[in-house]
Amino acid sequence: MYLIHVPFTLNEYIGENGQPWAGFKDDGNVDMDESTDLIGVWREFEKHQQEGLIRSIGLSDFNQGQIERILKNCEIPPSNHQFEYNAALQQDDMVKFCKDNNMVCTGYATLGSSGASSYRDVPELLTNSNVIEIGEKHKKTPAQVLLRHSLQKGLVVIPKSTNPARVRQNFEIFDFELDDEDMDSLSGLDCGFRIYDFESVFKGIKNHPEYPF
Structure with missing residues:
Protein backbone atom coordinates (compact mmCIF):
# COMPACT_ATOMS: atom_id res chain seq x y z
CA MET A 1 0.00 0.00 0.00
CA TYR A 2 1.43 3.36 -1.07
CA LEU A 3 -0.32 6.46 0.26
CA ILE A 4 -0.24 10.17 -0.40
CA HIS A 5 0.43 10.84 3.25
CA VAL A 6 -0.90 14.41 3.48
CA PRO A 7 -2.92 16.47 0.98
CA PHE A 8 -0.56 19.46 0.98
CA THR A 9 3.11 20.22 0.45
CA LEU A 10 5.61 22.66 1.91
CA ASN A 11 8.44 24.38 0.13
CA GLU A 12 11.64 22.46 0.66
CA TYR A 13 14.92 23.76 2.00
CA ILE A 14 18.28 22.13 2.62
CA GLY A 15 19.14 22.11 6.31
CA GLU A 16 22.54 22.60 7.93
CA ASN A 17 23.04 18.83 7.87
CA GLY A 18 22.54 18.78 4.11
CA GLN A 19 19.15 17.08 4.38
CA PRO A 20 15.95 18.49 2.87
CA TRP A 21 13.47 19.96 5.32
CA ALA A 22 10.20 21.85 5.17
CA GLY A 23 10.74 25.55 5.56
CA PHE A 24 9.20 28.00 7.98
CA LYS A 25 8.75 31.70 7.48
CA ASP A 26 10.16 34.35 9.81
CA ASP A 27 6.77 34.61 11.54
CA GLY A 28 6.91 30.91 12.47
CA ASN A 29 4.30 29.82 9.95
CA VAL A 30 5.04 27.03 7.48
CA ASP A 31 6.07 27.99 3.98
CA MET A 32 3.32 26.28 1.98
CA ASP A 33 3.41 25.36 -1.66
CA GLU A 34 -0.18 26.13 -2.66
CA SER A 35 0.39 25.06 -6.26
CA THR A 36 0.45 21.31 -5.53
CA ASP A 37 -1.53 19.44 -8.17
CA LEU A 38 -3.14 16.54 -6.32
CA ILE A 39 -4.51 15.12 -9.57
CA GLY A 40 -1.04 15.20 -11.10
CA VAL A 41 0.42 13.45 -8.06
CA TRP A 42 -2.30 10.81 -8.21
CA ARG A 43 -1.63 10.15 -11.89
CA GLU A 44 2.00 9.44 -11.02
CA PHE A 45 0.78 6.93 -8.42
CA GLU A 46 -1.44 5.31 -11.06
CA LYS A 47 1.49 5.07 -13.45
CA HIS A 48 3.65 3.31 -10.88
CA GLN A 49 0.87 0.84 -10.09
CA GLN A 50 0.37 0.13 -13.79
CA GLU A 51 4.12 -0.48 -14.06
CA GLY A 52 3.87 -3.04 -11.27
CA LEU A 53 5.95 -1.03 -8.82
CA ILE A 54 3.05 -0.61 -6.35
CA ARG A 55 0.34 -3.10 -5.46
CA SER A 56 -2.24 -0.65 -4.11
CA ILE A 57 -2.54 3.12 -3.86
CA GLY A 58 -4.46 5.27 -1.44
CA LEU A 59 -4.81 8.52 0.46
CA SER A 60 -4.27 9.79 3.97
CA ASP A 61 -5.95 12.69 5.76
CA PHE A 62 -7.69 14.04 2.67
CA ASN A 63 -10.97 15.90 3.10
CA GLN A 64 -14.07 14.78 1.24
CA GLY A 65 -13.81 17.46 -1.43
CA GLN A 66 -10.26 16.46 -2.27
CA ILE A 67 -11.21 12.78 -2.46
CA GLU A 68 -14.14 13.58 -4.74
CA ARG A 69 -11.76 15.45 -7.04
CA ILE A 70 -9.48 12.43 -7.21
CA LEU A 71 -12.42 10.11 -7.91
CA LYS A 72 -13.68 12.30 -10.76
CA ASN A 73 -10.28 12.41 -12.46
CA CYS A 74 -8.72 9.00 -11.84
CA GLU A 75 -8.22 5.86 -13.87
CA ILE A 76 -7.50 3.81 -10.75
CA PRO A 77 -9.58 4.87 -7.73
CA PRO A 78 -8.02 4.99 -4.26
CA SER A 79 -8.32 1.63 -2.50
CA ASN A 80 -7.68 3.00 0.98
CA HIS A 81 -8.08 6.17 3.01
CA GLN A 82 -6.16 6.53 6.27
CA PHE A 83 -7.29 9.08 8.83
CA GLU A 84 -7.51 9.66 12.58
CA TYR A 85 -10.30 7.64 14.15
CA ASN A 86 -10.88 6.76 17.78
CA ALA A 87 -13.65 6.86 20.37
CA ALA A 88 -13.15 10.61 20.81
CA LEU A 89 -13.14 11.31 17.05
CA GLN A 90 -15.61 9.03 15.30
CA GLN A 91 -15.65 10.34 11.77
CA ASP A 92 -18.60 8.23 10.73
CA ASP A 93 -19.55 10.49 7.81
CA MET A 94 -16.08 9.97 6.34
CA VAL A 95 -16.30 6.22 6.96
CA LYS A 96 -19.62 6.06 5.10
CA PHE A 97 -18.33 8.18 2.24
CA CYS A 98 -15.28 5.95 1.83
CA LYS A 99 -17.30 2.74 1.97
CA ASP A 100 -19.78 4.12 -0.55
CA ASN A 101 -16.80 4.62 -2.86
CA ASN A 102 -15.25 1.20 -2.21
CA MET A 103 -12.35 2.46 -0.12
CA VAL A 104 -11.05 0.59 2.90
CA CYS A 105 -10.78 2.87 5.94
CA THR A 106 -7.67 2.71 8.10
CA GLY A 107 -7.89 4.46 11.44
CA TYR A 108 -4.82 5.72 13.23
CA ALA A 109 -4.52 6.96 16.84
CA THR A 110 -7.10 4.31 17.79
CA LEU A 111 -5.92 4.25 21.40
CA GLY A 112 -5.95 8.01 21.75
CA SER A 113 -2.17 8.53 21.46
CA SER A 114 -1.61 9.44 25.08
CA GLY A 115 1.97 10.32 24.16
CA ALA A 116 0.64 13.46 22.51
CA SER A 117 -0.24 14.72 25.98
CA SER A 118 3.38 15.88 26.28
CA VAL A 145 -11.78 -2.59 23.83
CA LEU A 146 -10.82 0.50 21.83
CA LEU A 147 -9.31 -1.54 19.01
CA ARG A 148 -12.37 -3.79 18.89
CA HIS A 149 -14.65 -0.75 18.79
CA SER A 150 -12.96 0.59 15.66
CA LEU A 151 -13.00 -2.85 14.04
CA GLN A 152 -16.73 -3.20 14.61
CA LYS A 153 -17.22 0.26 13.13
CA GLY A 154 -15.64 -1.11 9.96
CA LEU A 155 -12.09 0.19 10.12
CA VAL A 156 -8.66 -1.39 9.85
CA VAL A 157 -6.55 -0.51 12.89
CA ILE A 158 -2.78 0.02 13.01
CA PRO A 159 -1.74 0.22 16.68
CA LYS A 160 1.92 0.75 17.47
CA SER A 161 3.86 -0.69 20.38
CA THR A 162 7.46 -1.64 21.13
CA ASN A 163 6.33 -3.84 24.03
CA PRO A 164 6.10 -7.51 22.90
CA ALA A 165 3.33 -8.31 25.39
CA ARG A 166 1.22 -5.41 24.16
CA VAL A 167 1.82 -6.36 20.55
CA ARG A 168 0.41 -9.81 21.33
CA GLN A 169 -2.54 -8.27 23.17
CA ASN A 170 -3.29 -6.08 20.16
CA PHE A 171 -3.90 -9.26 18.14
CA GLU A 172 -6.18 -10.77 20.78
CA ILE A 173 -9.29 -8.84 19.76
CA PHE A 174 -10.99 -11.43 17.56
CA ASP A 175 -12.30 -13.68 20.33
CA PHE A 176 -14.95 -11.32 21.70
CA GLU A 177 -17.58 -8.91 20.44
CA LEU A 178 -18.89 -5.67 21.85
CA ASP A 179 -22.67 -5.71 22.23
CA ASP A 180 -25.03 -2.85 21.38
CA GLU A 181 -24.84 -1.44 24.89
CA ASP A 182 -21.04 -1.40 24.72
CA MET A 183 -21.02 0.25 21.31
CA ASP A 184 -23.54 2.89 22.41
CA SER A 185 -21.44 3.65 25.47
CA LEU A 186 -18.29 4.07 23.38
CA SER A 187 -20.11 6.11 20.76
CA GLY A 188 -21.03 8.49 23.55
CA LEU A 189 -17.34 9.34 23.99
CA ASP A 190 -17.23 11.09 20.62
CA CYS A 191 -16.41 14.75 21.21
CA GLY A 192 -14.90 15.57 17.83
CA PHE A 193 -11.44 16.07 19.31
CA ARG A 194 -8.65 15.72 16.78
CA ILE A 195 -5.34 14.80 18.41
CA TYR A 196 -3.23 15.30 15.31
CA ASP A 197 -4.60 18.65 14.29
CA PHE A 198 -2.33 19.81 11.49
CA GLU A 199 -2.37 23.38 12.76
CA SER A 200 -0.75 22.28 16.02
CA VAL A 201 2.13 20.71 14.09
CA PHE A 202 2.33 22.93 11.02
CA LYS A 203 1.57 26.41 12.30
CA GLY A 204 -0.22 28.44 9.66
CA ILE A 205 -1.48 25.47 7.65
CA LYS A 206 -5.04 26.65 8.37
CA ASN A 207 -4.39 29.34 5.76
CA HIS A 208 -4.18 26.69 3.06
CA PRO A 209 -7.07 27.22 0.60
CA GLU A 210 -8.30 23.63 1.04
CA TYR A 211 -8.05 23.45 4.85
CA PRO A 212 -9.37 21.73 6.96
CA PHE A 213 -8.04 18.29 6.11
Whole structure:
Protein backbone atom coordinates (compact mmCIF):
# COMPACT_ATOMS: atom_id res chain seq x y z
CA MET A 1 0.00 0.00 0.00
CA TYR A 2 1.43 3.36 -1.07
CA LEU A 3 -0.32 6.46 0.26
CA ILE A 4 -0.24 10.17 -0.40
CA HIS A 5 0.43 10.84 3.25
CA VAL A 6 -0.90 14.41 3.48
CA PRO A 7 -2.92 16.47 0.98
CA PHE A 8 -0.56 19.46 0.98
CA THR A 9 3.11 20.22 0.45
CA LEU A 10 5.61 22.66 1.91
CA ASN A 11 8.44 24.38 0.13
CA GLU A 12 11.64 22.46 0.66
CA TYR A 13 14.92 23.76 2.00
CA ILE A 14 18.28 22.13 2.62
CA GLY A 15 19.14 22.11 6.31
CA GLU A 16 22.54 22.60 7.93
CA ASN A 17 23.04 18.83 7.87
CA GLY A 18 22.54 18.78 4.11
CA GLN A 19 19.15 17.08 4.38
CA PRO A 20 15.95 18.49 2.87
CA TRP A 21 13.47 19.96 5.32
CA ALA A 22 10.20 21.85 5.17
CA GLY A 23 10.74 25.55 5.56
CA PHE A 24 9.20 28.00 7.98
CA LYS A 25 8.75 31.70 7.48
CA ASP A 26 10.16 34.35 9.81
CA ASP A 27 6.77 34.61 11.54
CA GLY A 28 6.91 30.91 12.47
CA ASN A 29 4.30 29.82 9.95
CA VAL A 30 5.04 27.03 7.48
CA ASP A 31 6.07 27.99 3.98
CA MET A 32 3.32 26.28 1.98
CA ASP A 33 3.41 25.36 -1.66
CA GLU A 34 -0.18 26.13 -2.66
CA SER A 35 0.39 25.06 -6.26
CA THR A 36 0.45 21.31 -5.53
CA ASP A 37 -1.53 19.44 -8.17
CA LEU A 38 -3.14 16.54 -6.32
CA ILE A 39 -4.51 15.12 -9.57
CA GLY A 40 -1.04 15.20 -11.10
CA VAL A 41 0.42 13.45 -8.06
CA TRP A 42 -2.30 10.81 -8.21
CA ARG A 43 -1.63 10.15 -11.89
CA GLU A 44 2.00 9.44 -11.02
CA PHE A 45 0.78 6.93 -8.42
CA GLU A 46 -1.44 5.31 -11.06
CA LYS A 47 1.49 5.07 -13.45
CA HIS A 48 3.65 3.31 -10.88
CA GLN A 49 0.87 0.84 -10.09
CA GLN A 50 0.37 0.13 -13.79
CA GLU A 51 4.12 -0.48 -14.06
CA GLY A 52 3.87 -3.04 -11.27
CA LEU A 53 5.95 -1.03 -8.82
CA ILE A 54 3.05 -0.61 -6.35
CA ARG A 55 0.34 -3.10 -5.46
CA SER A 56 -2.24 -0.65 -4.11
CA ILE A 57 -2.54 3.12 -3.86
CA GLY A 58 -4.46 5.27 -1.44
CA LEU A 59 -4.81 8.52 0.46
CA SER A 60 -4.27 9.79 3.97
CA ASP A 61 -5.95 12.69 5.76
CA PHE A 62 -7.69 14.04 2.67
CA ASN A 63 -10.97 15.90 3.10
CA GLN A 64 -14.07 14.78 1.24
CA GLY A 65 -13.81 17.46 -1.43
CA GLN A 66 -10.26 16.46 -2.27
CA ILE A 67 -11.21 12.78 -2.46
CA GLU A 68 -14.14 13.58 -4.74
CA ARG A 69 -11.76 15.45 -7.04
CA ILE A 70 -9.48 12.43 -7.21
CA LEU A 71 -12.42 10.11 -7.91
CA LYS A 72 -13.68 12.30 -10.76
CA ASN A 73 -10.28 12.41 -12.46
CA CYS A 74 -8.72 9.00 -11.84
CA GLU A 75 -8.22 5.86 -13.87
CA ILE A 76 -7.50 3.81 -10.75
CA PRO A 77 -9.58 4.87 -7.73
CA PRO A 78 -8.02 4.99 -4.26
CA SER A 79 -8.32 1.63 -2.50
CA ASN A 80 -7.68 3.00 0.98
CA HIS A 81 -8.08 6.17 3.01
CA GLN A 82 -6.16 6.53 6.27
CA PHE A 83 -7.29 9.08 8.83
CA GLU A 84 -7.51 9.66 12.58
CA TYR A 85 -10.30 7.64 14.15
CA ASN A 86 -10.88 6.76 17.78
CA ALA A 87 -13.65 6.86 20.37
CA ALA A 88 -13.15 10.61 20.81
CA LEU A 89 -13.14 11.31 17.05
CA GLN A 90 -15.61 9.03 15.30
CA GLN A 91 -15.65 10.34 11.77
CA ASP A 92 -18.60 8.23 10.73
CA ASP A 93 -19.55 10.49 7.81
CA MET A 94 -16.08 9.97 6.34
CA VAL A 95 -16.30 6.22 6.96
CA LYS A 96 -19.62 6.06 5.10
CA PHE A 97 -18.33 8.18 2.24
CA CYS A 98 -15.28 5.95 1.83
CA LYS A 99 -17.30 2.74 1.97
CA ASP A 100 -19.78 4.12 -0.55
CA ASN A 101 -16.80 4.62 -2.86
CA ASN A 102 -15.25 1.20 -2.21
CA MET A 103 -12.35 2.46 -0.12
CA VAL A 104 -11.05 0.59 2.90
CA CYS A 105 -10.78 2.87 5.94
CA THR A 106 -7.67 2.71 8.10
CA GLY A 107 -7.89 4.46 11.44
CA TYR A 108 -4.82 5.72 13.23
CA ALA A 109 -4.52 6.96 16.84
CA THR A 110 -7.10 4.31 17.79
CA LEU A 111 -5.92 4.25 21.40
CA GLY A 112 -5.95 8.01 21.75
CA SER A 113 -2.17 8.53 21.46
CA SER A 114 -1.61 9.44 25.08
CA GLY A 115 1.97 10.32 24.16
CA ALA A 116 0.64 13.46 22.51
CA SER A 117 -0.24 14.72 25.98
CA SER A 118 3.38 15.88 26.28
CA TYR A 119 2.54 18.87 24.09
CA ARG A 120 -1.25 19.25 24.31
CA ASP A 121 -4.26 18.14 26.34
CA VAL A 122 -5.87 15.03 24.87
CA PRO A 123 -8.78 12.82 25.98
CA GLU A 124 -7.50 9.96 28.14
CA LEU A 125 -9.25 7.05 26.47
CA LEU A 126 -7.22 4.26 28.07
CA THR A 127 -8.19 5.42 31.56
CA ASN A 128 -11.79 6.32 30.72
CA SER A 129 -14.17 4.68 33.21
CA ASN A 130 -16.57 3.51 30.46
CA VAL A 131 -13.74 1.84 28.56
CA ILE A 132 -12.38 0.19 31.71
CA GLU A 133 -15.83 -1.08 32.71
CA ILE A 134 -16.42 -2.62 29.28
CA GLY A 135 -12.98 -4.22 29.45
CA GLU A 136 -13.73 -5.79 32.83
CA LYS A 137 -17.02 -7.11 31.46
CA HIS A 138 -15.22 -8.93 28.62
CA LYS A 139 -11.98 -9.63 30.54
CA LYS A 140 -10.08 -7.45 28.10
CA THR A 141 -7.74 -4.49 28.44
CA PRO A 142 -8.90 -0.93 27.66
CA ALA A 143 -6.68 -0.99 24.57
CA GLN A 144 -8.36 -4.15 23.31
CA VAL A 145 -11.78 -2.59 23.83
CA LEU A 146 -10.82 0.50 21.83
CA LEU A 147 -9.31 -1.54 19.01
CA ARG A 148 -12.37 -3.79 18.89
CA HIS A 149 -14.65 -0.75 18.79
CA SER A 150 -12.96 0.59 15.66
CA LEU A 151 -13.00 -2.85 14.04
CA GLN A 152 -16.73 -3.20 14.61
CA LYS A 153 -17.22 0.26 13.13
CA GLY A 154 -15.64 -1.11 9.96
CA LEU A 155 -12.09 0.19 10.12
CA VAL A 156 -8.66 -1.39 9.85
CA VAL A 157 -6.55 -0.51 12.89
CA ILE A 158 -2.78 0.02 13.01
CA PRO A 159 -1.74 0.22 16.68
CA LYS A 160 1.92 0.75 17.47
CA SER A 161 3.86 -0.69 20.38
CA THR A 162 7.46 -1.64 21.13
CA ASN A 163 6.33 -3.84 24.03
CA PRO A 164 6.10 -7.51 22.90
CA ALA A 165 3.33 -8.31 25.39
CA ARG A 166 1.22 -5.41 24.16
CA VAL A 167 1.82 -6.36 20.55
CA ARG A 168 0.41 -9.81 21.33
CA GLN A 169 -2.54 -8.27 23.17
CA ASN A 170 -3.29 -6.08 20.16
CA PHE A 171 -3.90 -9.26 18.14
CA GLU A 172 -6.18 -10.77 20.78
CA ILE A 173 -9.29 -8.84 19.76
CA PHE A 174 -10.99 -11.43 17.56
CA ASP A 175 -12.30 -13.68 20.33
CA PHE A 176 -14.95 -11.32 21.70
CA GLU A 177 -17.58 -8.91 20.44
CA LEU A 178 -18.89 -5.67 21.85
CA ASP A 179 -22.67 -5.71 22.23
CA ASP A 180 -25.03 -2.85 21.38
CA GLU A 181 -24.84 -1.44 24.89
CA ASP A 182 -21.04 -1.40 24.72
CA MET A 183 -21.02 0.25 21.31
CA ASP A 184 -23.54 2.89 22.41
CA SER A 185 -21.44 3.65 25.47
CA LEU A 186 -18.29 4.07 23.38
CA SER A 187 -20.11 6.11 20.76
CA GLY A 188 -21.03 8.49 23.55
CA LEU A 189 -17.34 9.34 23.99
CA ASP A 190 -17.23 11.09 20.62
CA CYS A 191 -16.41 14.75 21.21
CA GLY A 192 -14.90 15.57 17.83
CA PHE A 193 -11.44 16.07 19.31
CA ARG A 194 -8.65 15.72 16.78
CA ILE A 195 -5.34 14.80 18.41
CA TYR A 196 -3.23 15.30 15.31
CA ASP A 197 -4.60 18.65 14.29
CA PHE A 198 -2.33 19.81 11.49
CA GLU A 199 -2.37 23.38 12.76
CA SER A 200 -0.75 22.28 16.02
CA VAL A 201 2.13 20.71 14.09
CA PHE A 202 2.33 22.93 11.02
CA LYS A 203 1.57 26.41 12.30
CA GLY A 204 -0.22 28.44 9.66
CA ILE A 205 -1.48 25.47 7.65
CA LYS A 206 -5.04 26.65 8.37
CA ASN A 207 -4.39 29.34 5.76
CA HIS A 208 -4.18 26.69 3.06
CA PRO A 209 -7.07 27.22 0.60
CA GLU A 210 -8.30 23.63 1.04
CA TYR A 211 -8.05 23.45 4.85
CA PRO A 212 -9.37 21.73 6.96
CA PHE A 213 -8.04 18.29 6.11
